[in-house]
Amino acid sequence: MIELIQQEPNWMIRTLAGFILGYFFTYMVKGINYIWRRLFTNNYLAGRWISYYQTWENDKLLLRREHWTIKPGFNAKLKVNIATDENISYTGELLEERGHLVVILKAKEFNERVFCRYPIPIPGNDSTVVGLYLGTDWNGHAAAGISILSRTELPENKLSSLMKGNAEVDEPNGMIRLQ
DSSP states (O other): OHHHHHHOTHHHHHHHHHHHHHHHHHHHHHHHHHHHHHHHOOOTTOEEEEEEEEEEETTEEEEEEEEEEEEEOSSSSEEEEEEETTSOEEEEEEEEETTEEEEEEEESSSSOEEEEEEEOOOSSOOSEEEEEEEEEOTTSOEEEEEEEEESSOOOHHHHHHHHHHHEEEETTTTEEEEO
């Protein structure tokens, strides 16, 4: 066996090189795509956004605010980092699906996932979009509600009019939908 290895070490090197190349190939392709997106493309969604939503805490309806930072991602086209006013942070990814922007978020400090759906803010690159979220409220119950994503800070009176004017609550069927 030792004589065979001394005469033909090339097959071992080729096998090892093939294993390493095969293992890291997908990461190399993702890395090249990531570098390309960072250097040569500018997505209209990238940048800082502010998210507003209503939630229940101790049987009171409260308006909450989050700061979103959207930038190109390694595994997804776009990723998002969120910091709330309550010092809770989320990470996630943004996907485009059937004319909507779908956001999948995961809390960093505890086990929670939040799903949001917004209309894609094009062709006018709208600075404010109204969508829906599905997650848990501050009491730990499953909740769905209206979420506003804006590039600028909005006054509270405009927030309530946006939430009431863009959503329709169908109480007999228990549904919330956007108009």
